[in-house]
Amino acid sequence: VLAANEVKDRKVYVADSFDGLPPPDAENFPADQGDRLHEYRQLAIDQAQVESNFAAYDLLDDQVIFVKGLFGDTLPDLKAGPFALIRLDGDMYESTMDSLEALYPRLSPGGFAIIDDLAHLPCLQAVEDYRARNRIKAKIHEIDWTGGWWQKPIAHS
Template sequence: MYLDLMERSLTGAAHGMEETGERGRNGRVAKLVSEGYKPISQTMLGRKRLRNVRWCTERVLKDGVPGDLIETGVWRGGATIMMRAVLKAYEDRTRQVFVADSFEGLPPPDADRYPADAGDRHHLIDELAVSLEEVRANFERYGLLDDRVRFLKGWFADTLPEAPIDSLSVARLDGDMYGSTWDALVNLYPKLSVGGYLIVDDYGAVKGGRQAVEDYREEHAITEQIETIDWTGVY
């Protein structure tokens, strides 16, 4: 019941303003920009992708898969709040939830290093920049802000190589670009425990993000099945 209520609240459904996630991120952002719309929800995932976060987190707890949890690219923090809520519901007192974001929006594309990002305009969308203070306040709103929530502020290329993470059971990537996705894969996938889950939010929505996943899988001969969550999310 607690986690069901969290799901409804985080998506705005409990307030009659659910973000379904079916329009796609670009459509949702366009609505935010054109109409000045400020949803109550703390996530743009919609019910299916948020439910996947919950399922993966519950699964690693039930299966005893070791490791902390992380999301790279958190917007208002909804997915990581759900991760922390699952740990609370299962009375897990050992794992940490890492909340990785610049908290200043997305970086300009580095087309020399990542040609797939040439022309990317995500860095121009102010609505994607949510401050660290706002995300912390969202955790606090649900009574989930404690010393087991760790914030990694900065570009992934700078923060992830030095992140104090030994192992991961769930890693959720939401970088919206080839470079951001690649940096997360390079630094986090080697720490993913056997039996753990890698989730990619924008595999279907962002060509560059999908290409980063495919390039990394090919380079490291990764053959695990990619499972579909909805029109864009996979794990």
Template sequence: MLKGALTREIWLDDDPGRNNCRELRVNGWKGQPVRLVQRALSTFGYQIVAETKDANLKDLRRTGSDWPEFAETMIGRLRLDNLHQSIERVLDDGIPGDLIETGVWRGGAVIFMRAALKAHGVTDRSVWVADSFEGLPPATLDIDRPDDLSGFADLAIDLETVRANFKRYGLLDDQVKFVKGWFKDTLPIAPIDRLALLRLDGDYYESTWDALDALYPKLAPGGIVIVDDYGLIHGCRKAVDKYRALHHVVEPIERIDHTGVWWRKA
């Protein structure tokens, strides 16, 4: 149920974040006709939205292939399932350490981490929430420039919004630790002793490298690394491959879906 709520799979046409505004999905309507009909229907709580032509919206949400307007996460059900399985593995195997995501957007994945710990009655681990809370910076490296996301306001989710999302699910407590700022500045000095799970979602080469460089040495043997953008963003993949080669990381990379991957530290 929580996964469906965080992805909004269970509210595709009636999202609570829309104040119970229902969506009418249409094809081919443009311009003034849409505006006139929208004005009339808005008094009844309806909103016209474009129908997805090439893929069912549920499939897009399942694979994390759209940018949902209200959901707390855009990683989709497949990557959420992987996160769930990864948490279960490290808990079942007694791998010591905390859980972290670097690059959290609206906080859906870290909210799920905290929920999983609560469901298991775990009180001696923290969930670290690391983000600039200002969106992505302008790409400074050539490898990142084709994927520069600094101009996307929808990615700039402030800290108070993420805190409010935790609170909405009753999961904002002392086990949730926020790390605000650019990774190169914050992660090397964050008071993290040991990690059992490291989830990377920083998009860029630079952000991915900074997170691996600061945090992978703190990952306990048997701990799990998840990389959200490995199959989608060239800079992210290059950073992971270079770090693994430089530090002789030979554990096999396992694919989650079209973009997400994970491996387990030996």
């Protein structure tokens, strides 16, 4: 999309563990209690495979930045933003909350937040908790049976 519109001053950040999901930290994030997604090794797609997929569609260039690691470890210190769009696929409460806390404050007014896993209860709970704590009232629009999006309001003075 950036290349098609000749946008040179933006980056696409691809943040992932590239090693599957972590075991749940149920002591600190009770909503993740009993989560077993970390057991599914097919969810571990390594960075080289993702880069290959980008390259196959001629989308791999110097505007694509890969950020490897758990969201709570990498996103808070990521030197990036403001963002026009954030697309979150954290599955778990902890991963979703870590992503929202690190990225949503850097989402531009009028920008879009897309969440993949709203049908997965821990993810939905994280989104609801974050939105309630930050008084976010924007309507969540359904994408399909599991995803949703909302637009960050533009502050009017």
